[in-house]
Amino acid sequence: MVPETNDRFEPPRCTLILGGVRSGKSRLAERLARDSGLPVTYLATATASDDEMHARILAHRQRRPADWALIEEPLALPAVLQAACTKDQCVLVECLTLWLANLLWTEETGRLERELDALDSLLPRLPGQVIFVGNEVNMGLIPVNDLARRYGDLAGSLHQRIAAQAGRVVLTVAGLPWVLKGPPLTSV
Structure with missing residues (x-):
């Protein structure tokens, strides 16, 4: 007997x-x-340190639905996540690498x-759905200075830690998504 297949996958708690x-x-x-069909809170970590970054932030704001809640927090991500996440809420974190x-x-x-x-200890306990966005910065040359190398190492480690729990x-x-882990996306 072949088991029934389900074309509809439950969304993962953490993406x-x-x-x-x-x-x-x-x-x-x-x-x-x-x-997700849930109320959305957009947790932004960016700071407008120059005109170009200000324009990026503005473009993101203009794209978001008006009914989404917005929290801007550049440093205290775990504390804000703990307060914002509820079982009937979707929290989108943009972005890990800026944080x-x-x-x-x-x-x-x-x-x-x-x-x-x-963040490590909080992730398994977060209710609702959480979507983390991060820049993959380690697919090029090894940077020439120690701060850039440290940043790349930290970003790679952070992404691995979250991916292990996601x-x-x-x-x-x-513009094309490639699912590395978990259920397929319903549409592209």
């Missing part, structure tokens, strides 16, 4: 979407959040390690 700059990762994350860069630039001793450890991991390239 990690990775890709390069302009790969389509943000649009995919926004689509998955919208398709990591913000932590690298903070002068508070030990903050980076504390925030990373807090129910779905997707890599986006040229």
